Amino acid sequence: MSGFVRFITRRVISIIPMVLLIVLINFFIIHLAPGNPAQIISGLEQPSQEVIKALEHRYGLDKPLVVQLGIYFKNALKGDLGYSYIYSEPVITLIKERIGATLLLTLTSAVLAFISGTLLAAWSSRYKKGILDSILSILSYVLYAMPSFWLALILILIFSSNLRWFPTAGMFNVRLSLHGFSRFGDILYHLFLPVLTLTLIQIPVYFRVTRSSIFQVSRDEYILTMTAAGLERKKIFNKYVLKNAILPSVTIFGLTLGYAITGSALVEIVFAWPGMGRLMLDAVFKRDYNLLLGIYFVLAVCICIAILLTDVFYAILDPRIRYK
Amino acid sequence: MSFMRLKNVDISYKLENTSVRAVRSFSCDIERGDIVGIVGESGSGKSTLALGIMRLLPPNASLSAETMLFDGRNILSFNQDELRKIRWKEISVVFQKAMNALSPVHKIFTQMYDVIIAHSPDTSKGKAYKMLTELFSKVNLPSKVLNMYPHELSGGMMQRVMITMSLIHNPKMIIFDEVTTALDVITQGQLLDEINRLVREFGLTAIIITHDIGVVNEVCNKVAVMYAGELLEFGKVKDVIFSPMHPYTKALVKSHPDLRIGNELIKGIPGSLPDLTDPPGGCIFYPRCDVRLDLCKSVKPEVSVLGDRIVKCHRIQR
Amino acid sequence: MQSEKVMIKRKSNNIIKFWHSYRQSLYGLIGFAILLIFIIVALFAPIISPYNPHAMKGEVLLSPSLSHLMGTDHLGRDVFSRIVYGTRVSLSVGFIAAGLSAIIGIFIGSFSGYYGGIVDEIVDKIVDTFLMIPAFFLILIIVAIFGNSIFYIMLVIGLTTWPQNARLMRAQALSLRERTFVMVARATGESNIRILFTHIIPNGIYPVLANTALQMGGAILTEAALSFLGLGDPNFVSWGKMIYQARPYMTFAWWAVVFPGIFIVLAVVSFSFIGDGLQYTFNPKLNVKQKKVSA
Ligand SMILES: Nc1ncnc2c1ncn2[C@@H]1O[C@H](COP(=O)(O)OP(=O)(O)OP(=O)(O)O)[C@@H](O)[C@H]1O
Ligand SMILES: [Mg+2]
Numbered sequence: 014m015s016g017f018v019r020f021i022t023r024r025v026i027s028i029i030p031m032v033l034l035i036v037l038i039n040f041f042i043i044h045l046a047p048g049n050p051a052q053i054i055s056g057l058e059q060p061s062q063e064v065i066k067a068l069e070h071r072y073g074l075d076k077p078l079v080v081q082l083g084i085y086f087k088n089a090l091k092g093d094l095g096y097s098y099i100y101s102e103p104v105i106t107l108i109k110e111r112i113g114a115t116l117l118l119t120l121t122s123a124v125l126a127f128i129s130g131t132l133l134a135a136w137s138s139r140y141k142k143g144i145l146d147s148i149l150s151i152l153s154y155v156l157y158a159m160p161s162f163w164l165a166l167i168l169i170l171i172f173s174s175n176l177r178w179f180p181t182a183g184m185f186n187v188r189l190s191l192h193g194f195s196r197f198g199d200i201l202y203h204l205f206l207p208v209l210t211l212t213l214i215q216i217p218v219y220f221r222v223t224r225s226s227i228f229q230v231s232r233d234e235y236i237l238t239m240t241a242a243g244l245e246r247k248k249i250f251n252k253y254v255l256k257n258a259i260l261p262s263v264t265i266f267g268l269t270l271g272y273a274i275t276g277s278a279l280v281e282i283v284f285a286w287p288g289m290g291r292l293m294l295d296a297v298f299k300r301d302y303n304l305l306l307g308i309y310f311v312l313a314v315c316i317c318i319a320i321l322l323t324d325v326f327y328a329i330l331d332p333r334i335r336y337k
Numbered sequence: 338m339s340f341m342r343l344k345n346v347d348i349s350y351k352l353e354n355t356s357v358r359a360v361r362s363f364s365c366d367i368e369r370g371d372i373v374g375i376v377g378e379s380g381s382g383k384s385t386l387a388l389g390i391m392r393l394l395p396p397n398a399s400l401s402a403e404t405m406l407f408d409g410r411n412i413l414s415f416n417q418d419e420l421r422k423i424r425w426k427e428i429s430v431v432f433q434k435a436m437n438a439l440s441p442v443h444k445i446f447t448q449m450y451d452v453i454i455a456h457s458p459d460t461s462k463g464k465a466y467k468m469l470t471e472l473f474s475k476v477n478l479p480s481k482v483l484n485m486y487p488h489e490l491s492g493g494m495m496q497r498v499m500i501t502m503s504l505i506h507n508p509k510m511i512i513f514d515e516v517t518t519a520l521d522v523i524t525q526g527q528l529l530d531e532i533n534r535l536v537r538e539f540g541l542t543a544i545i546i547t548h549d550i551g552v553v554n555e556v557c558n559k560v561a562v563m564y565a566g567e568l569l570e571f572g573k574v575k576d577v578i579f580s581p582m583h584p585y586t587k588a589l590v591k592s593h594p595d596l597r598i599g600n601e602l603i604k605g606i607p608g609s610l611p612d613l614t615d616p617p618g619g620c621i622f623y624p625r626c627d628v629r630l631d632l633c634k635s636v637k638p639e640v641s642v643l644g645d646r647i648v649k650c651h652r653i654q655r
Numbered sequence: 656m657q658s659e660k661v662m663i664k665r666k667s668n669n670i671i672k673f674w675h676s677y678r679q680s681l682y683g684l685i686g687f688a689i690l691l692i693f694i695i696v697a698l699f700a701p702i703i704s705p706y707n708p709h710a711m712k713g714e715v716l717l718s719p720s721l722s723h724l725m726g727t728d729h730l731g732r733d734v735f736s737r738i739v740y741g742t743r744v745s746l747s748v749g750f751i752a753a754g755l756s757a758i759i760g761i762f763i764g765s766f767s768g769y770y771g772g773i774v775d776e777i778v779d780k781i782v783d784t785f786l787m788i789p790a791f792f793l794i795l796i797i798v799a800i801f802g803n804s805i806f807y808i809m810l811v812i813g814l815t816t817w818p819q820n821a822r823l824m825r826a827q828a829l830s831l832r833e834r835t836f837v838m839v840a841r842a843t844g845e846s847n848i849r850i851l852f853t854h855i856i857p858n859g860i861y862p863v864l865a866n867t868a869l870q871m872g873g874a875i876l877t878e879a880a881l882s883f884l885g886l887g888d889p890n891f892v893s894w895g896k897m898i899y900q901a902r903p904y905m906t907f908a909w910w911a912v913v914f915p916g917i918f919i920v921l922a923v924v925s926f927s928f929i930g931d932g933l934q935y936t937f938n939p940k941l942n943v944k945q946k947k948v949s950a
Contacts, residue, residue: 158923163916234437
């Protein structure tokens with residue numbers, strides 16, 4: 014297993030420059046943005062001279078740019094992302110309160126999309142070049158092209174406004190203070206439409222990648238060996254083709270997650286989901302740059318972690334990578 | 338009745354606008370216990386023929402034949418289920434590209450075990466493990482290989498694993514497709530010795546596909562010489578190699594460092610394979626033949642049967 | 656003069672050849688047809704739209720009828736006319752943003768791949784990072800901070816999405832620089848810049864072109880999302896903004912939300928089709944493979 018450990022270590026190390034780069038981008042935006050950096054970090058429209066002095070000292074804004082950058086790095090990595098003026102709370106506290114809801118939405122939909130995309134690909138590959146395959150293929154183009162917020166609105170129109178099956182907004186019913194299992198059920202009930210939206214827009218990626226990978230794997234030598242050895246077709250497909258064919262979609266899982274979080278932010282706004290999407294929108298409109306940059310930083314770090322976890326999972330599935 | 342009888346086997350691959358006629362009118366008889374070498378240069382259709390015999394051709398290939406008998410049964414008319422039953426149980430194959438012949442993400446044992454239970458569903462894992470260990474010892478593989486993944490093995494080890502795998506169900510016949518080609522000389526030698534021993538120990542009928550007429554000389558009792566999809570000469574090794582009749586076989590023997598007679602210079606055969614999408618009408622070897630006649634260009638030579646020997650050349654028919 | 660003529664002839668020959676193989680891809684053709692229609696609509700918007708897109712003359716929230724094909728919105732504006740004008744914004748965003756992204760990507764990718772070395776490694780790392788972190792948030796932040804004119808939006812989308820193109824171009828440059836004709840050019844003393852512009856870029860640009868078509872669709876989606884968040888350019892009608900404005904009245908005027916969305920989907924699908932068609936054309940290997948599978 015030492016190969017495994019080495020592999021993971023290498024991946025962790027390769028994530029570090031990415032995090033640094035994001036911090037760098039943030040730093041530049043703060044300095045390029047109209048207004049005084051100390052004012053931006055303070056999160057106040059018109060901070061008093063003392064506040065500015067204190068902040069300039071704390072973030073070294075009176076020092077040369079390079080030193081400032083160093084201090085900014087240090088603070089960001091410690092989780093000090095400054096203050097949000099609209100909420101007058103540390104940015105990191107605000108994010109902590111809401112990130113759970115966002116991750117719940119994003120991860121649930123990503124996993125569901127992975128599973129259903131793979132299954133659909135497996136199913137359609139049995140009817141390749143048939144009607145079903147063509148329909149699924151066109152559907153995947155359409156879903157891929159669909160703005161997440163629009164799909165969310167359409168689903169609300171159909172399932173909430175017309176059929177009244179699902180609630181339009183929120184994460185739980187605030188009027189009933191439910192506990193334990195029924196609270197869990199209530200959250201699921203509210204989760205359904207947002208997750209459906211996000212799952213639907215992510216399915217095409219997994220569907221297409223797995224479909225072409227199934228085509229490719231089916232022509233691999235070992236499939237011929239297994240056929241020659243008289244294994245049943247079904248067994249060959251379910252055990253050997255599928256496990257080899259999902260490897261590419263596992264690799265893109267981490268990357269797709271970034272795309273999923275974008276979708277989540279928009280869908281959260283439509284469904285008034287108490288996650289980071291709403292926070293972000295507030296930050297945009299009240300010009301709370303600090304909060305905005307903090308959200309960007311945290312999301313980026315989340316994506317890096319997700320990519321890392323994907324790599325670990327990949328290494329478990331594919332023994333070759335561990336020994337490279 | 339021969340053990341395997343092939344008569345006028347034709348195989349072609351369909352491509353976008355053309356088709357490659359990879360094997361044409363191939364006929365020969367194989368007796369029980371024969372070890373038949375098939376030699377021919379790259380692209381002459383050897384692997385295609387092997388896949389055809391196993392009925393494992395890819396979807397873009399089409400196979401037709403007058404007769405394809407295996408152990409008294411007509412395998413041409415077999416459906417998928419019947420084929421599945423004889424594959425590996427009665428006839429198995431060791432493929433050319435051993436390195437990719439097993440799934441990279443499953444352990445060797447998992448894959449071997451699946452092959453075992455494909456035909457003997459009641460075998461327990463313990464029993465399978467014991468049986469495989471025993472087979473492994475016959476090809477000098479340690480049993481720990483069973484718990485490894487394909488990419489952890491060397492080419493020679495993988496080839497041995499595949500040979501073991503072909504023996505699992507004690508088949509009547511095994512096709513070895515260029516088992517030694519990708520290996521170094523020493524491993525080649527060891528592997529050939531092992532195959533030689535196993536074939537006799539298991540009482541197998543075997544087809545050994547190779548580029549190397551020296552291998553045929555070492556292991557086989559009969560040999561088929563293929564060129565551009567056609568069988569040019571077939572017979573006992575001692576006849577064909579030591580008194581070749583077809584000019585192509587002569588050239589092949591002459592170009593082998595260990596088999597050439599006296600101090601003749603080693604010579605390659607000038608020219609290259611003809612275009613298989615549109616094979617010429619006359620003798621297929623005509624463009625490269627150094628003893629050709631005018632007749633050879635336009636008239637395809639008949640197959641001459643001389644005892645247990647087959648030659649396809651105008652010079653022999655005369 | 657003579658040689659110039661020959662060159663032009665060869666070029667037009669190439670275009671014809673290209674068109675012949677592009678024609679083979681059904682999706683590509685459909686995508687191209689849809690795009691043509693959109694371009695015509697955008698160019699002739701004043702002729703095609705039955706009403707002034709800003710005129711608040713009609714009755715509010717009229718459902719689709721013969722006089723208002725797609726109904727009217729909460730201010731009595733004709734939805735169809737607004738969609739027709741919205742085509743202009745979407746197409747320009749698509750073309751300009753993705754075009755900019757292509758140009759930047761081609762330059763950075765080809766330089767980085769052709770020259771190699773430490774700069775190449777750094778570029779590769781940066782590209783990696785940008786590819787992992789969704790550009791949308793960065794675009795959002797920049798637009799929120801620096802302003803939301805349509806020109807700005809295009810610029811920012813272009814400036815944040817080039818890494819994909821750079822990666823494709825870099826891979827091409829890496830393999831092309833080992834090819835014989837480039838080696839020969841180098842041996843005969845052609846300058847590196849010249850080699851880049853006459854050999855590397857013209858021969859390696861194809862995957863970038865296919866990707867650019869896909870990115871045009873992506874840019875349209877990004878602009879729509881920004882507009883939906885209320886960050887669109889206030890001076891132009893855009894599909895995303897229409898959805899944003901119609902959302903509060905959605906339950907009793909579905910048309911004002913549904914139709915603009917359908918057009919977004921149509922536009923993005925047409926670009927995806929074109930992108931896939933181009934990929935199909937530029938990559939004959941892929942072609943054969945797919946044909947083989949179908950056989
Ligand atoms: N799947 C395929 N589709 C199309 N043509 C094929 C296919 N497989 C083989 N061919 C063609 O059929 C001919 C015979 O190939 P084959 O692999 O049988 O030769 P071979 O004698 O085994 O060669 P080698 O010694 O290199 O293994 C070649 O011209 C080859 O290009
Ligand atoms: Mg072969």
